[in-house]
Amino acid sequence: MKHSVLSRRIVNPALLLAPxxxxxxxxxxxxxxxxLRSSFLPGSHLLEGGGFSLQQYIRFFSDSxxxxxxxxxxxxxxxxxxxxxxxxxxxxxxxxRLPPLERRWRTIIAIMPLTLSLVVIVxxxxxxxxxxxxxxxxxxxxxxxxxxxxxxxxxxxxxLVLVQQFVPFMILSVxxxxxxxxxxxxxxxxxxxxxxxxxxxxxxxxxxxxxILVGFNLVFVLSISAFVTPRLVGGARIxxxxxxxxxxxxxxxxxxxxAAMAFVLFVSGxxxxxxxxxxxxxxxxxxxxRYAV
Amino acid sequence: xxRREFLKVATVAAAGxxxxxxxxxxxxxxxxxxxxxxxxxxxxxxALRKAVAAPLEDKCGLRIQFIAGATSTDxxxxxxxxxxxxxxxxxxxxxxxxxxxxxGMIQEVGASDVRNVQRILPGFREFGDYGVPFSVAxxxxxxxxxxxxxxxxxxxxxxxxxxxxxxxxPAPTFDTSSLYLxxxxxxxxxxxxxxxxxxxxxxxxxxxxxxxxQATVAELQMFQNEEAYAGFFWDGRxxxxxxxxxxxxxxxxxxxxxSITTYINLIKGMKYxxxxxxxxxxxxxxxxxxxxxxxxxxxxxxxxxLPEELRxxxxxxxxxxxALKKKIDWQVWITDRSARIExxxxxIRS
Numbered sequence: 001m002k003h004s005v006l007s008r009r010i011v012n013p014a015l016l017l018a019p020x021x022x023x024x025x026x027x028x029x030x031x032x033x034x035x036l037r038s039s040f041l042p043g044s045h046l047l048e049g050g051g052f053s054l055q056q057y058i059r060f061f062s063d064s065x066x067x068x069x070x071x072x073x074x075x076x077x078x079x080x081x082x083x084x085x086x087x088x089x090x091x092x093x094x095x096x097r098l099p100p101l102e103r104r105w106r107t108i109i110a111i112m113p114l115t116l117s118l119v120v121i122v123x124x125x126x127x128x129x130x131x132x133x134x135x136x137x138x139x140x141x142x143x144x145x146x147x148x149x150x151x152x153x154x155x156x157x158x159x160l161v162l163v164q165q166f167v168p169f170m171i172l173s174v175x176x177x178x179x180x181x182x183x184x185x186x187x188x189x190x191x192x193x194x195x196x197x198x199x200x201x202x203x204x205x206x207x208x209x210x211x212i213l214v215g216f217n218l219v220f221v222l223s224i225s226a227f228v229t230p231r232l233v234g235g236a237r238i239x240x241x242x243x244x245x246x247x248x249x250x251x252x253x254x255x256x257x258x259a260a261m262a263f264v265l266f267v268s269g270x271x272x273x274x275x276x277x278x279x280x281x282x283x284x285x286x287x288x289x290r291y292a293v
Numbered sequence: 294x295x296r297r298e299f300l301k302v303a304t305v306a307a308a309g310x311x312x313x314x315x316x317x318x319x320x321x322x323x324x325x326x327x328x329x330x331x332x333x334x335x336x337x338x339x340a341l342r343k344a345v346a347a348p349l350e351d352k353c354g355l356r357i358q359f360i361a362g363a364t365s366t367d368x369x370x371x372x373x374x375x376x377x378x379x380x381x382x383x384x385x386x387x388x389x390x391x392x393x394x395x396x397g398m399i400q401e402v403g404a405s406d407v408r409n410v411q412r413i414l415p416g417f418r419e420f421g422d423y424g425v426p427f428s429v430a431x432x433x434x435x436x437x438x439x440x441x442x443x444x445x446x447x448x449x450x451x452x453x454x455x456x457x458x459x460x461x462x463p464a465p466t467f468d469t470s471s472l473y474l475x476x477x478x479x480x481x482x483x484x485x486x487x488x489x490x491x492x493x494x495x496x497x498x499x500x501x502x503x504x505x506x507q508a509t510v511a512e513l514q515m516f517q518n519e520e521a522y523a524g525f526f527w528d529g530r531x532x533x534x535x536x537x538x539x540x541x542x543x544x545x546x547x548x549x550x551x552s553i554t555t556y557i558n559l560i561k562g563m564k565y566x567x568x569x570x571x572x573x574x575x576x577x578x579x580x581x582x583x584x585x586x587x588x589x590x591x592x593x594x595x596x597x598x599l600p601e602e603l604r605x606x607x608x609x610x611x612x613x614x615x616a617l618k619k620k621i622d623w624q625v626w627i628t629d630r631s632a633r634i635e636x637x638x639x640x641i642r643s
Contacts, residue, residue, distance in 0.1 A: 044631060069642070132519065153504045232507065235461075235506075239642040244638070247466055247638075251634060252466075254631055
């Protein structure tokens with residue numbers, strides 16, 4: 001009897017995972033491997049035949065333009081993630097501390113932007129940030145500007161729209177972790193005469209780090225791969241690698257080069273987030289040891 | 294009535310009744326035939342439906358079905374299904390003609406097939422007897438006269454210092470709307486095989502260029518919302534802005550104008566070439582030819598007499614203007630697309 005229950009337990013998880021694994025293998029891993037293969041093709045066309053060449057990667061790394069675009073993409077991604085953290089953490093924290101019913105409705109409001117089409121959001125921002133838009137009209141009516149200023153097609157505008165799009169991911173990640181932090185811990189800290197800032201710094205932040213990291217990673221990865229927002233809000237003047245990859249594949253039909261750029265972005269993005277995670281985890285462990293002593 | 298008279302009248306009446314369907318069939322020569330044409334959608338198809346398809350159906354019973362879609366996608370569908378093509382006729386701009394010819398999908402149409410082919414203006418048929426041109430659109434410099442007091446005169450004026458932060462140009466990703474680059478090159482001593490002068494002007498114009506428009510509608514909105522006061526734009530769309538009250542001036546560069554021509558093609562092996570020739574005949578007739586100028590202010594390709602209100606608005610409206618239409622080696626232009634996109638991106642985005 002015991003044996004059959006145990007074996008069922010061993011079998012069941014594998015069976016439960018099977019559909020997802022098959023789905024990912026068929027529709028993610030295989031296409032990604034195909035893309036990886038095409039990034040090693042020489043020439044500029046997918047159908048130009050086989051062969052193996054590092055030509056696309058050499059071209060990418062030997063041209064300073066692409067390196068600078070990659071760097072700018074990472075800086076923008078980092079900035080968006082940081083702003084999302086600053087904006088999203090207080091919201092996520094406050095939602096986590098609400099009674100369940102109130103939390104539910106406010107969470108729905110917080111994630112509302114995710115239910116809208118990206119194109120609708122972006123075109124909304126085009127109207128808001130335009131020369132005849134709400135922001136300019138407001139500043140002019142308040143006497144801050146004498147004439148309309150250029151907000152659209154600038155880097156701050158791109159960052160603003162990216163933050164608005166991705167901040168719900170940060171809110172949800174933070175909220176899901178903070179709900180697991182028992183309020184008793186905060187009360188205990190207060191009993192030990194820790195002020196609110198010390199409690200926040202020494203109790204809340206360390207315990208919320210897993211949620212912060214998940215949110216940070218999500219927002220960072222989504223930001224560095226964004227291409228619609230930079231193209232429409234940045235007027236295509238703002239260089240982000242996602243836009244270049246889109247153009248390379250969709251306009252130039254140069255799959256090998258686009259695939260190589262996509263893989264550079266994938267590997268460097270993965271490396272960057274892994275490094276950040278490792279750094280923060282090591283800090284936490286070191287901090288934990290210090291307190292343990 | 295006597296018996297003999299009755300027989301005469303009855304014979305004539307019977308002959309009339311029997312002949313009626315035959316006469317009807319003769320007048321509706323293409324009854325029961327439907328030709329499928331790829332459409333561009335919106336006002337474009339509507340204009341062709343009214344001025345070409347509807348009269349043809351009245352006259353000879355031929356039905357035309359416009360199937361709206363993106364030309365690039367339709368072209369792929371056509372080439373992929375060459376044994377059972379989804380279209381009988383195919384409308385394509387100049388760059389797509391190169392692909393159609395390469396794929397060997399279209400047949401020649403001469404004056405012996407379609408009489409009105411003789412009316413096509415010299416220099417407006419870029420691919421020999423392949424493709425029948427019926428519409429022309431040019432990419433020209435434009436400016437908003439409310440804000441730009443010194444008129445632009447050439448493509449190269451995009452680099453003028455007074456346009457700082459005020460210009461929008463089409464993204465170089467499209468072979469058609471990026472023809473301004475050829476204008477910049479040739480105005481400055483370059484050519485289709487030597488685009489360096491164009492890139493030099495683009496570098497000088499960089500502080501002026503506020504955005505690279507990813508689509509015609511996006512650029513239209515930028516002019517409409519006064520995000521930009523100058524740039525390169527389609528002549529027909531500039532007219533559309535004027536109808537909306539935006540004082541956009543279209544510039545005709547004296548050194549030449551770069552344009553695309555839209556062609557109608559007969560797909561090789563189509564079932565009803567005679568019916569297709571009738572469609573082309575109607576398209577090139579006065580009624581058919583004026584459809585697109587009236588709807589979209591796109592220029593004509595035949596010697597049709599233009600009413601004064603149209604002549605005023607069209608870019609190619611006289612022999613002198615027609616002479617400004619530059620000849621383009623589309624094969625070379627398409628081949629160099631990647632290099633152009635990369636070069637312009639590096640200049641504008643770096």
